Amino acid sequence: MTATVVLLPHPDAGVPPAAFPYLRAARAVYASGLGEDVLDLLGAKPAPAVLTGQDGPFVLFAATADDPLVRSLGDVRVIGQPAGVRLVEAAHVMDRLRSPGGCPWDAAQTHESLRQYLVEETYELLEAIEDGDRAAFREELGDVLLQVLFHARVAAEDAADPFDIDEVADALVTKLIGRHPHVFADADRIHTPEHQEVKWEELKQAEKRRESIVDGVALGQPAAALAGKLGQRSGRAGIPLDLFPSGSDAPTQLFVLAATARRAGIDPEDELRAVAKRFAADIRTAEAAARADGIDPTTLEAPGWRTYWPH
Template structure:
């Protein structure tokens, strides 16, 4: 019986296990024109003839193709050939789609983007994801996670084209794996014991400090993050190092007071950025409620003196 084996271009080194019995018993193994050269060479397969010749071939024929739409594969399948395929993980497909968008013949807009031009989208998508989490919206959460993943894939694809220091998504993922394993010695080997989440947080920072050879306890704090989050992070980082809170800025300016509030909140286990955003969102909702109440009473909501009578209590 003839067999068509699909070896997707996104996984050139992967063949389904079910394909091997057919390959071993085949009288001839052909490689379709869309098959990556690395796969054809590894299989020592012959270049596939025209579809009509494939159909006339005698004995057990195996055609290895990247896609079932290949003319030879389509002809054999229409004639009753068995199909053996391996599902391509969606993440792998996403990488392949991103690659096609950036390649010649792809999308002009995608091809023109740089790390710098993409920054605004990364920030926007991150905040949209944060809002989905805060709202408990599962559908939006799934969608926004995908949008953030797109930014990771996009930046990795742009990085792969750098002439001086190229790296790709495999390098990014590999570095992440090494980091996760290295900072969890209690999970991936060794005699170290971590009993609580708090202990793990402290140990993570210790390992990171040693790994990155940082000289200051505030090295590595992203100074570009929102100010309230930054103040909180600095408060947390210095608190873990044992610095007392009386070393916080002691002035009476609004900014200094805000810093002390945010830094102290983070030390107390409160996320000041999230807490302040929750209050701001509640205030925005109260404004909308007051406006609606004023309109229903026939009052112009833009008239400040009328608001007090319609404000939610």
């Protein structure tokens, strides 16, 4: 006898579509480790301590793969939930924190007060990616996700124009499907990332009905990234380099360098950050070398820095 085990990490997540054929064919449906409300929802009976000898085939719903009953079964076909199940739980946790009886700090936050954390968490995520730290990468992705959940929960309380996390997700799904007609519809296939980038911009332009090629460019982003984005957009439109700002002053030269770098396929923000991080590492190395000689780095002047500089 083969038991089909359907895992339900969260009762609200629903039954995965892959389990439907087994449910229809099952002679009996049991549930283990789940409450009575979930039993009613599933139309299942409480699972006996031992399923051996029961008339099969049957389906067992279990909260986790570690359920003792699941481990005791010999011939088991396990069907897990699709990706994203724990996102439902994350939304529930955020709702609980924000609701009466939850966390006073969370309840007091606004979109404006949360802005600093969105920026900080984004840069911490970038640092984890650059450092190749997988544990930090996973954690920082969660912190960025928290910002999305938090802002959506705050927005749900807006009396004038409310929206919630489901509407955020719905808008994203609609956008992704609409921008990939070669995947979700009968449009011509796209075989290269470069071709997809061009089509994405064409679809975005038509969808948003923008009047300018610079519409949609976030002017609040870091300066090097902004200059690079403008360089990229203007390059796609065929604006020649001789129309870039001209002048010998440092700000103008910085803009031209960043904008032309992006046109050449170099991300000026990333590359500038990489150079800055190398420079910071060199400072730390020089300071350590000075300390090893018994010298306080704060007393170093130009000749001393040159002596201990790692190059």
